[in-house]
Amino acid sequence: MASHRPLPDWNALARLGDDELPLLDIALLIARDEYPGLDAAAYAAQLAAWAETLRLRVDAAADLPTRLTEVNRYLFEELGFAGNTNDYDDPRNSYLNEVVDRKLGIPISLALVQMEVTRRLGLPLQGVSFPGHFLVRLPVDDGILVLDPFNKGRPVSAEELRVRAVPHLGGQAPDDGMLLKILAPASNRVMLVRMLRNLKGLYRDRGDWERVARCADRLLKLAPDLAEAWRDRGLAYLELGHVRGAREDLGRYLQLLPEAEDADAVREALVMLAGQPARLN
Incomplete structure (x- = not known):
């Protein structure tokens, strides 16, 4: 028998503030549209179980980058989460249940898994609605560490970020101020809107x-x-x-x-x- 996890009412979401929106539950709500029998509690429990496994492995006294390195090793090497380079436009890459089951996703869905696991460990990982390719960021003492969940969570240098941004900025590389603005944390609403836009675009291209x-x-x-x-x-x-x-x-x-x-x-x-x-x- 499926366990029960009440999900939000779509009609109540517009009234909530950007970061009051429950990211995981609404991602599961999006998935339930496509998979009406989805067991939301089971997927939330799976993420919690992965976080608990990591809690026993990660030394809370270690610095944030060291702890995050262990998180990424577990998610992307041991569990095998990966970017779906063979079929990037498969809609399943955007539905959280399929991402958890298949260990395949696109940048934003993999970021969501990474963020939900680290949130349970007290790590302040944040989404970045970077043009073209969603990223995550971790505030550290001397700035921010930017990571690419589509590529096993590897760090992305400021120079690489500038190069990635150029095609989306009219061919011009961003200066430091513009780059910091682009790397601002994405609210939960921004993330969820981007997920739905991705799906809408995929289905439009298919004439669905x-x-x-x-x-x-x-x-x-x-x-x-x-x-x-x-x-x-x-x-x-x-x-x-x-x-x-x-x-x-x-x-x-x-x-x-x-x-x-x-x-x-x-x-x-x-x-x-x-x-x-x-x-x-």
């Missing part, structure tokens, strides 16, 4: 409009003013023939971003929809 609509809907539960989610849910509804929903969502998108680059295309879609009879969604 039901799941695009679902991901966009979940994004709006977390961030009701996220314009792109209104647009993408509206476009998914359009593909699915849900005329009324498409009209409402695309109209809301234009209210939020009337000068968007794609505003004219969205207006054209609304004109087309105006001549179609609505049906129940």
